[in-house]
Amino acid sequence: MRKLFALAAMICGLALAGCQTTLPSLNISNAVALNTVYGIENAYGIAVNAANAYKALPLCATGTKPSATNICAKRSVIVNLQSAMSRARLAVNNAVAFQKTYPTLDVTNVVAAAQAALNDVQAVLVSGAN
Amino acid sequence: MVTAAEIEAGVAIAEAIVSAIVRVAPAIQQGVVSSLPYVQAIAGLIQGTNATQEQIDATLAEINAATDAFLKPLPPDDGATTT
Numbered sequence: 001m002r003k004l005f006a007l008a009a010m011i012c013g014l015a016l017a018g019c020q021t022t023l024p025s026l027n028i029s030n031a032v033a034l035n036t037v038y039g040i041e042n043a044y045g046i047a048v049n050a051a052n053a054y055k056a057l058p059l060c061a062t063g064t065k066p067s068a069t070n071i072c073a074k075r076s077v078i079v080n081l082q083s084a085m086s087r088a089r090l091a092v093n094n095a096v097a098f099q100k101t102y103p104t105l106d107v108t109n110v111v112a113a114a115q116a117a118l119n120d121v122q123a124v125l126v127s128g129a130n
Numbered sequence: 131m132v133t134a135a136e137i138e139a140g141v142a143i144a145e146a147i148v149s150a151i152v153r154v155a156p157a158i159q160q161g162v163v164s165s166l167p168y169v170q171a172i173a174g175l176i177q178g179t180n181a182t183q184e185q186i187d188a189t190l191a192e193i194n195a196a197t198d199a200f201l202k203p204l205p206p207d208d209g210a211t212t213t
Contacts, residue, residue: 031180038171038181041189045168048196052164055200059211074213075204082201089197096190100183 033107037099040114044092047121051081054125081124088117167192 060072095110171189175181 034181034183034186035175038186038189039175041186041193042168042171042175045189045193045196046165048193048200049165049168051200052196055204059204060213062210062212064213075207075211076213078204085197085200089194092193093190096186099186 030103033099033103033105036107036111037095040095040111040118041092044088044114044118047088047118047125048085050125051085051121054078054081077124077127080127081121084117084120084124088114088121091117164196 054073055078057071057073059078060066060070060074064070064072066072066074091110091114095107095114098105098110099107168189171181171185
């Protein structure tokens with residue numbers, strides 16, 4: 001059940017973040033821009049929660065790998081995630097600021113930047129298990 | 131609107147992430163529970179609910195606070211957790 005819920009959470013987040021290649025019509029109304037920015041914000045929220053959950057694990061002992069019997073987080077992955085998350089935070093904040101400052105302009109570029117940053121976060125999270 | 135194909139593409143990546151980290155049950159469960167509002171918000175968007183500026187501002191404050199927590203430095207490495 002937990003796995004299903006987690007999967008559903010990831011699906012929703014990824015569908016609106018890293019995996020969505022075609023954005024909705026972004027330049028025709030303020031409502032669409034609001035929805036797009038809100039979607040990327042919430043996808044980022046899921047990502048940062050996953051990152052915090054990973055960071056809450058005990059650190060792996062030197063020379064060991066995470067496994068079913070050795071549940072731990074790699075220091076190197078957390079450090080990489082912190083860097084990626086910092087970039088994603090900046091990109092998401094930029095997207096929100098742009099939408100607020102220019103409510104009638106196309107948000108495609110700033111949202112694409114946030115999506116790219118979230119893709120980096122996603123890639124680092126996946127690498128944590130390897 | 132998110133299409134079925136995009137969701138299927140999301141499933142493949144989501145499975146990789148979930149299989150990689152969901153095994154760490156207690157921490158992941160906590161992460162999933164705290165993700166619930168975000169999941170509900172995304173579900174609302176998919177169902178056609180429009181976002182407001184107030185929601186965007188409130189969510190931004192939440193995710194920035196969560197990011198601040200994540201960006202706090204790890205304890206120094208004494209050589210035991212170099213991996």
